[in-house]
Amino acid sequence: MLLARLAEASRDVAATSARSRKIGLLAKVFSDTDPQLVDLVIAYLAGRVPQGRIGIGWSALKDPPPPAATATLTVSGLDAALTALAAVQGPGSQRMRRRLLAELMSAATDEEQQFLTRLLLGEVRQGALDAIALEAVARAADAPAAAVRRAVMVDGSLPRVAQVLLTDGSSALARFGLRVGTPVQPMLAHTAKSVTEAVRTLAEPCAVEEKLDGIRIQVHRDGELIRVFTRSLDDITERVPEVGAAARAMAGDRFILDGEVIAFDPSGRPVPFQEIASRVGSRTDVAAARALLPVSPVFFDVLTADGEDTLDLSGERRQAVLARIVPEPMRIRRMVVGDPHDRGQLVAAEEFMADTLRRGHEGVLVKAVKAPYVAGRRGRTWLKVKPVHTLDLVVLAAEWGHGRRTGLLSNLHLGAQAADGTFVMLGKTFKGLTDEMLRWQTGRLTELAVEDDGFTVRVRPELVVEIAYDGVQRSPRYPAGVTLRFARVVRHRPDKPAREVDGIDRVLEAGPVARTDEVPGPASDS
Numbered sequence: 107m108l109l110a111r112l113a114e115a116s117r118d119v120a121a122t123s124a125r126s127r128k129i130g131l132l133a134k135v136f137s138d139t140d141p142q143l144v145d146l147v148i149a150y151l152a153g154r155v156p157q158g159r160i161g162i163g164w165s166a167l168k169d170p171p172p173p174a175a176t177a178t179l180t181v182s183g184l185d186a187a188l189t190a191l192a193a194v195q196g197p198g199s200q201r202m203r204r205r206l207l208a209e210l211m212s213a214a215t216d217e218e219q220q221f222l223t224r225l226l227l228g229e230v231r232q233g234a235l236d237a238i239a240l241e242a243v244a245r246a247a248d249a250p251a252a253a254v255r256r257a258v259m260v261d262g263s264l265p266r267v268a269q270v271l272l273t274d275g276s277s278a279l280a281r282f283g284l285r286v287g288t289p290v291q292p293m294l295a296h297t298a299k300s301v302t303e304a305v306r307t308l309a310e311p312c313a314v315e316e317k318l319d320g321i322r323i324q325v326h327r328d329g330e331l332i333r334v335f336t337r338s339l340d341d342i343t344e345r346v347p348e349v350g351a352a353a354r355a356m357a358g359d360r361f362i363l364d365g366e367v368i369a370f371d372p373s374g375r376p377v378p379f380q381e382i383a384s385r386v387g388s389r390t391d392v393a394a395a396r397a398l399l400p401v402s403p404v405f406f407d408v409l410t411a412d413g414e415d416t417l418d419l420s421g422e423r424r425q426a427v428l429a430r431i432v433p434e435p436m437r438i439r440r441m442v443v444g445d446p447h448d449r450g451q452l453v454a455a456e457e458f459m460a461d462t463l464r465r466g467h468e469g470v471l472v473k474a475v476k477a478p479y480v481a482g483r484r485g486r487t488w489l490k491v492k493p494v495h496t497l498d499l500v501v502l503a504a505e506w507g508h509g510r511r512t513g514l515l516s517n518l519h520l521g522a523q524a525a526d527g528t529f530v531m532l533g534k535t536f537k538g539l540t541d542e543m544l545r546w547q548t549g550r551l552t553e554l555a556v557e558d559d560g561f562t563v564r565v566r567p568e569l570v571v572e573i574a575y576d577g578v579q580r581s582p583r584y585p586a587g588v589t590l591r592f593a594r595v596v597r598h599r600p601d602k603p604a605r606e607v608d609g610i611d612r613v614l615e616a617g618p619v620a621r622t623d624e625v626p627g628p629a630s631d632s
Contacts, residue, residue: 107138107139107140107147107180107181108177108179108180108181109177109179109180109181109183109184109218109221109222110177110179110215110217110218111135111138112135112147112150112151112181112221113215113217113218113220113221114217115131115132115134115135115151116151116224116230117217118131119131119132119151123526125238125525128238128242128526129238129241129245130242130245131242132151132238132242133242133243133245133246134246135147135151135242136148136242136243136246136247136268136272137246139272141268141269141270141272141273142269143182144243144268144269144272145265145266145268145269146181146182146184146185147181148239148243148264148265149265150181150184150225150230151230151239152239153224153225153229153230155225155226156185156188157188157189158192159192159553160188160191160192160203160226161191161192161194161199161203162191162203162207162226163227163555163556164227164555164557164558166203166204166207167211167223167226167227170211170219170223171208171211171212172212173211173212173214173215173216173218173219174212174214174215174218175215176215177215177218178213179210179213179214179215179218183213187206187209190206191203191210194206210222227556227566228554228556228567228568229556229566238527239264240254240255240264241254243264243267243268243272246272247271247272247276248276249271249275249276249279250276253276253279254267254271254279256279257271257279258482259290259291259480259482259483260282260283260284260290260415260417261282261283261285261288261290262288262289262290262291262339267279267282270282283415284362284409284410284415284417286326286327286328286360286362286410287326287328287331288326289324289326289339289341290324290362290409290481290482291339291481291482292322292324292337292364292481292482293364293479293480293481293482293483293484293485293488294483294484294485294488294606295471295484295485295489295490296484296485296486296488296489296490297489297490297492297612298472298489298491299491300456300491301314301452301455301456301458301459301470301472301491302452302455302456303491304472304489304491305443305452305455306446306447307489308446308474308487308489310474310475310476311442311443311444311445311474311475312443312446312473312474312475313422313425313441313442313443313472313473313475314441314442314455314458314459314470314471315406315438315439315470315471315472315473316438316439316440316462316467316470316471317468317469317470317471317490317492318366318368318376318404318438318468319368319376319378319379319468320366320368320369320376320379320382320404321336321337321366321367321379321383321386321601322336322337322364322365322366322601323336323337323342323346323364323365323366323367324337324363324364324365324409325349325353325362325363325365325403325405326361326362327353327354327356327358327360327361327362328359328360329359329360332350332353332354334346334349334350334353336386337601337602337606338601338602338603342386344392345386345387345388345389345392345395346367346386346401347392348396348400348402348403349367349401349403352402352403352436353403356431356432356433357430357431358411358412358430358431360410360411360412360413361408361410361412361431362408362409362410363405363407363408363409363428363431363432364406364408364479365403365404365405365407365438366403366404366406367382367386367401367402367403368382368401368402368404369381369382369385369399369400369401369402375465375466376465376466376467377399379597380543380598381399382399382401383598383600383601385398385399385401386401387600402436403436404436404437404438405428405432405436405437406428406437406438406440406471407424407428407479408424408428408431409479409481411427411430411431416479417478417480417481418478418479420475420476420477420478421473421475421476421477421478422475422476424479439462441454441455443455455472458470459491463493468492469490469492469493470490470491471489471490471491472488472489472490472491473487473488473489474487474488494574495574495576495577496572496573496574496575496596497572497575497590497607497608497612497613498570498571498572498573498599498606498607498608499520499522499532499570499571499573499607499608500520500521500522500523500567500568500570500604500607501518501519501520501521501547501551501565501567501569501570501571502519502520502521502529502531502564502565502567503518503519503562503563503564503565504516504518504519504547504551504562504563504565505517505519505534505561505562505563506560506561506562506563507536511536511544514544514545514548515544515547515548515552515563516536516539516544517534517535517536518535518536518547518571519531519533519534520534520571520573520593521607522586522607522608522609522610522612522613523604523605523607523608523609523610524609524610525610527605529567529604529607530584530585530586530610531584531585532584532586532588532589532590532593532610532613533581533583533584533589533590533593534593535573535590535593535595537592537593537594537595538574538594538595538596543595543598546598547569547598550569550598550600551563551565551569554566554568568603568604569600569604570598570599570600570602570603570604570606571595571596571597571598571599572595572596572597572598572599573590573593573594573596574594574596575590575592575593575594576591577590577591577592578590578591578613578614579591586610586613586614588613588614590613
């Protein structure tokens with residue numbers, strides 16, 4: 107397949123806002139794709155480079171060579187070129203990388219060059235995200251979208267499912283199930299303002315569980331083989347030997363557990379997320395990092411055990427299975443509200459949250475006890491409650507600081523996710539950033555930079571930040587017509603992919619609390 111076909115499809119998908127039209131356009135592309143190439147086609151149309159970071163930034167792309175007159179560059183040819191670029195390292199690597207890039211761009215037509223530039227800079231934002239691609243694959247294969255979604259949910263890979271489906275037809279979906287050792291996208295939660303609101307929203311028996319300020323983990327055990335994955339499906343097994351040791355000591359020998367990894371200070375209080383992220387992110391001297399900050403796993407769910415998938419079991423039955431495998435000290439603290447209308451139980455649930463906060467944790471999760479585990483989805487049967495308004499947003503750009511912040515990227519441009527997968531700017535903030543956070547984010551954003559005019563650095567939308575705010579107010583300065591009041595950075599979330607940031611719909615649900623054109627807060631970060 108020629109890359110020109112993808113460039114054309116990307117252009118057409120970007121030009122329409124209708125979801126059904128996007129799905130139809132992608133379905134036609136997938137129908138015409140060799141099943142062996144569908145993984146690459148899905149990745150490119152979703153704006154992903156399978157090789158990961160290949161060391162190409164804006165400076166290398168801003169002056170492309172003259173484009174080819176006719177389209178000859180193929181999808182497999184592009185994959186080979188990117189693989190070669192990713193392999194370049196050592197002395198002279200920059201010169202070699204520029205030569206290989208020039209050869210690639212010279213083989214591309216003008217429209218293909220534009221597509222390649224967006225792809226390499228992480229700027230393919232036409233809304234061809236996984237959810238739309240999934241439905242397009244289902245349509246191309248004439249298979250039920252729900253069945254395809256289920257297969258992807260338990261297998262963890264849309265390209266893998268698409269490859270089998272487009273090769274062997276919809277009957278092949280029966281082959282897909284949970285595989286110990288292959289990570290699964292975790293179930294996520296929506297938000298509620300209070301425990302009482304959450305319980306009454308669910309309107310059925312529910313569990314109230316501590317929400318820990320740690321790193322989400324998924325632990326797989328198959329006999330002596332143990333793997334630990336993050337919520338973004340990165341394998342961190344070697345970096346958290348304590349988790350492996352804990353899993354090896356458990357009763358079962360074949361399971362997948364969902365939980366968090368946390369750490370405690372000498373007084374027994376949980377340490378801040380940033381310290382845990384730094385410990386888990388250490389790839390060099392794990393033994394030294396472990397000695398400085400040992401971590402502990404805490405589990406709250408089970409996806410499979412002893413050869414049987416538990417996803418479709420109710421929450422209470424999954425808890426019974428979890429209790430058979432995981433000793434009580436490593437299970438999440440929880441209480442059950444049997445009657446959502448019983449005032450005494452609601453008071454007890456509110457007190458449970460208050461005690462959770464006193465213990466140093468960040469809030470609670472309220473879960474319907476009859477509900478199944480819906481992997482990879484933000485289920486309505488799980489609701490998280492925190493004591494302050496927070497959003498997970500993506501950094502779109504950052505401004506160079508001045509005064510004591512000279513030389514550091516400080517003022518962050520924040521974006522929420524729109525319905526089509528693009529990001530909508532909500533405002534800026536430099537508040538809440540410690541010196542250590544400033545240094546870390548400057549290094550990370552420099553890696554993500556695609557353009558620097560000396561004042562503002564535009565970056566690939568990959569770094570997620572948790573933002574606390576006091577409310578929402580109207581502002582015509584920003585595309586959604588609103589901005590956040592008194593926004594401040596709580597923490598960076600390098601463990602969280604940008605596709606999981608909060609949507610603009612959630613921001614708008616809060617409603618404007620003021621009629622003003624002013625962005626709150628001082629104009630300077632000196």
